[in-house]
Amino acid sequence: MNSLESIKAQPNVLYVPSTPLNILVAVAHAVHFAPQQRAQLVLIDQKNVQDNAYYQVLKNWPNSPFEQVFILPGKATGLGKVAERKANFxxxxxxxxxxxxxxxxxxxDRRIEFQYLMQLGKKQNLKLEGWYLDDGLYSYAGRAHHWFKDSISSLLKKAVYGHWWQEPKTVGASNWINQAWLFRPEQAVSALQKKQMKTLDISWFTAPDVQIFSVQMCALYGLQGDMLVRLQxxxxxxxxxxxxxxxxxSGYVERIEVFLQTLYECGQKVAVKYHPRALERDALKLEARFGVILVPERLAFEFVLPNLPAHAQIIGDVGTALLTTxxxxPELNGVAVLNEDSAFERAFKPILHNLEVRIVQSYESAYEAVYD
Structure with a gap:
């Protein structure tokens, strides 16, 4: 008997993602289990609700596993946040x-929308379960716990919203969570190991309906046509x-410029993906100087991955995109360049090492690692 059948013959599952990776995980999970469940989805904590790309694609996605899709804002600050949240409730x-x-x-499970739903849902259904869907780094590195700050936060939320609020030390660790669906359950932090562990199968992400969703996401951000052919x-x-x-x-821009010049002189076909929070298109002017293909910066990297050829090399650093890769x-060769002289970059080394990401100290070493 699988986890869904243990609840009831055809359970009603409500997905409440917020980040791009978690949206993709929710999509893949819902598609895989579509024959066994009914599903709806609420996009929570969204800065943009009027022209939200994920909401648009989810609403217009052929063969969607979701009967209905909703979207809730997460734009307010200060006292306005309380009013916004209560309206969302x-x-x-x-x-x-x-x-x-x-x-x-x-x-x-640190999202207040999730905890509100759980406490309310428990009043209707005592067997209601909470599931944590892998959202990356916190599952494996944990979250820094500050007892004083977290205690104050917990007291304030209990006072404003209700005594049902829990302040988990790390994501997924609250008593609201029964199951944890992870990419690498055996490498998860100990708090998640205490939950009923489930594995996210990477084959779910290549299912035809999931691929259609990814293609539509890419198209909405302009990754289509000639640009898509070049990227492939x-x-x-x-x-x-x-x-x-x-x-x-320190010295990042100079180091990346030297590396790109080397690749350019060797005739390599290179694509560059800026972080979604980049302040402008091609801030370092890499396209004009080195002839790189610019991947739309606002498009989440999770949706770029399926379009890369099997021989492609991924060069990253302090971000979490190499974990997603x-x-x-897993067949792609990913390398993290972490400067040993930088305390900031060194701090990421244990995390990436534990998750078996290849690490080098310079772009010269990255070139050797990739092309030796």
Whole structure:
């Protein structure tokens, strides 16, 4: 008997993702289990609700496993956040009033929308289960726990929203979570090991309906036609870190420029993917100077991966995209360049090492690692 059958013959599963990776995981999970369940989805904590790309694709996706899709904002700050959340609570209450949930699946049990749904749903269904769907780094590195800050946060949320609030030390560790669906369950932090562990099968992400979803996401951001054809023949894709992280990485721009010049002189076909939070298109002017293919920066890397050729090399650094590469495209050769002289970059070494990402100390070494 699988985990769905243990609840009831055809459970009602409500997915509440917020990040791009968690949206993709929810999509793949829902497609795989579509014959065994009914499903709806609520996009939570979205900065943009008027023109949200994920919402548009989910609403217009052929053969969608979701009977209905909703979207909730997460734009307010300060005191306005309380009003926004309480308005969201009313919408969520109506969702589960008409869709009697048996399972609520989230990428973070620290999201107040998830905990609100769980406490409300438990009043209707004592057997209601909470599932944690892998959202990357926190599953394996944990979250820094600050007892004073977290205690104050917990007290405030209990006072404002209700005594049902729990403050888990790391994502997925709260008592609301029964199951943890992970890419690498055996490598998860100990708090998640205490849950009922389930494995996300990478074959789910190559299912035809999931591929259609990914293609539509790419098209909405402009990754189609000639650009897509060019990307499908690249030798190397370089990931540019968050603008704030670049400032913490001494000499980063100069080092990446030298590396790109080397690749250019060797005739390599190179693509560059800026971080989605990049302040402008091609801030380092790499396209004009080195002839690289620019992948749309706002498109999440998870949706770029299926379009890379099997021989492509992925060069990254302090971000988590190399973890996604290892999970979703394990046949690709990914290398993290971490400067040993930088305390900021060194801090990522144990995490990436534990998750078996190849690490080198310079772009010269990356070139040797990739092309030896």
């Amino acid at each position: 009313e919408i969520l209450a109506n969702v589960i009033k008409t869709f009697a949930v048996d399972v609520i699946a989230t990428g973070s 023949s690249v030798d190397c894709l370089i990931l540019i870190p968050h603008p704030n992280n670049i400032q913490k990485m 290892k999970w979703l495209r």
